[in-house]
Amino acid sequence: MVPPPPEPPALPVTLPASTATPADVPRGVVAADGSARAPSTKPGVRSSSRTTTRLELKDVRRAIIRTKRKHRRQKVLGVLITVLLLAGLVGTVIYLTGHDRNGRDASKNTSGAGVRTQHTVLLQVRAPDGSALSSALLAWDSQKKSAAVVLVPDRVVAQVPGSGAQPFGLAVDQPGGPAISRSTMADLLGVRVDASWVLDQAAFIHLVDALGGIKVDVDVDIIGKQGKDNVVLVPKGAAQQLNGVRALAVLSYRAPGEDELSTLPRFQHVLAGVLAELPSGTDALAALAGKIGKGSEISSTGTVTSLLDGVRTDAAAGRNVYQIMPVLTVDTGGAASYRIEPVGVTRMVNQVLAGSRLPGRFDKGNRVLVLNQVGTPGLGQAVRDKIVAADFVFVDARNQKPFGRTKTIIVVYDATPKTNVRASQLATALGLPQAPVQVGSRDQNIADVIVYLGSDFKP
Structure with a gap:
């Protein structure tokens, strides 16, 4: 059973108290490398082979009732996180385990072994508040000469490393935002995100103007403020020639009654207009990026310019594939928000992002x-x-009180040789090959392995 989420703004969902504080080194537990470990004698730490205690049914019922009462008074974001964690958990688990609704292993549709030829770049335009206004994951395969653009709803909820479940668009506003945003997107789709280009609104305007403007099909009159009056900033029409300011107006416009999904085709037209005007060659693209200056953040100029040159070429040849990330709408009583649609996302990754799939995703x-x-x-x-x-x-990754743990512990849920090997590999990956491993009773279905991180972990 999934434990009830805490009241906002504490976004991370705490696991049952039974898994909150495992014994440091219980009897009968071995280190990740297979060596025997003695019980902990640290003052104040109890040694116990028991790491979990099942929640009583009445406690669950009481927690759910308390949660429901509290959530009626919470803001939309808090409600959103609760709904998504409760309604979306099963679907997310299905996606993470790599099986479609018929139980087929989705990992069998892969691009084959060998040198990776597909690369990806996350392109984002920031809103004035620092969150993402528009986001797209661009992919290009240099061998197959094929490009894909995945349009991402910024209100799709994702697990942001260190911050828990949040709308994806908020990730880029975290400290170290572009890197956090790349990791969040990679974990959401299960693919590598090699680089990113993040532009604030002024930088986006500068980019379009540096291209000499772009041509965009505009589906509706773009209404905006001019002084106190509402005026048509950009009229409806095909192949409208737009400067940077007008292109931004189209990109950011949401007509009355529209949700975010309805605006993504508009973003697609603006992005297609930009790609059509990009100069040829990586040197020219690097020079263009260098002109934009402040407000433009590129994580890897070589990766971004190489990919953009490939996507630009495929766009000119009509080979680009545009797709909106498959999501399900979650009604929270306010602005629409979304969670990934597992079967649709698996199908999309297989079709256009298979060359960038993260290894181990379906193990x-x-x-x-x-x-x-x-x-x-x-x-x-x-x-x-x-x-x-x-x-x-x-x-x-979530904060878990009490703080002050010194030794990292890895908790698994069976003692099979395969699990022991996996725990050893995980401990080595963390730089802690001697980390002790505990076998817990499974009263949660969020993860297969839980790491209780101590101060012995060094970033």
Whole structure:
């Protein structure tokens, strides 16, 4: 049973109290490398072979009742996180385990072994508040000469490393935002995100103007304020020639009654207009990016310019594939929000992103949840990178009180040789090959392995 989520603004969902504070080294537990470990003698720490205690049914009922009462008074974001965690957990687990609704292993539709030829770039335009206004994942395969553009709803809820479940668009506003945003997108889709280009609104305007303007099909009159009056900023019509200011107006416009999904085709037209005007060659693209200056953040100029040159070429040849990320609408009583649609996302990844799929994504027993009992900010991203690099699936990293843990502990849910090997590999990936492993009773279905992070972990 999934434990009830805490009241906002504490976004991370705490696991049952039974898994909150495992014994440091219980009897009968071995280190990840297979060596025997003695019980902990640290003052104040109890040694116990029992790491979990099932919640009583009446406690669950009481918790659910309390949660419902509290949530009636919470803001939309809090309600959103609760609904998504309760309604979307099963679908997310289906996606993470790589099986479609018929039980078929989705990993069998892969691009084959060998040198990776597809690369990806996350392109984002920031809103004035620092969150993402528009986001797209661009992919290009240099061998197949094929490009794909996935349009991303910024209100799709994702697990942000170190911050828990949030609308994806908020990730880029975290400290180290572009890197956090790339990791969040990678974990959401299960694909590598090689680089990113993030533009604030002024930089986007500068980009379009540096291109000499762009041509965009505009589906509706774009209404905006001019002084106190509402005026038509951009009229409806095909192949409208737009400067940077007008292109931004189209990109950011939402007509009365529209939800975010309705605006994504508009974003597609603007993006297609930009791609059509990009100069040819990586040197010219690097020079263009250099002209924009402040407000433009490129994580890897070589990766971004190479990919954009390929996508630009395919766009000119009509080979680009545009697709909106498959999502399900979640009604929270306010602005529409979304969660991924597992079957649709698996199908999309197989069709257009198979060459960038993260290894280990569909291995059973591979999902890792990290509970940070150190409390140091920023550890979520650091531990996530080590976990994913070792071909594990990162579920989330959350702060877990009490803080002050010194020794990292890995909790698994069976003692089979395969699980022991996996635990050893995870401990080594974290740089802690001697980390003790506990076998817990399964009273949660969020992850296959839980890491209780101590101060012995070094980013």
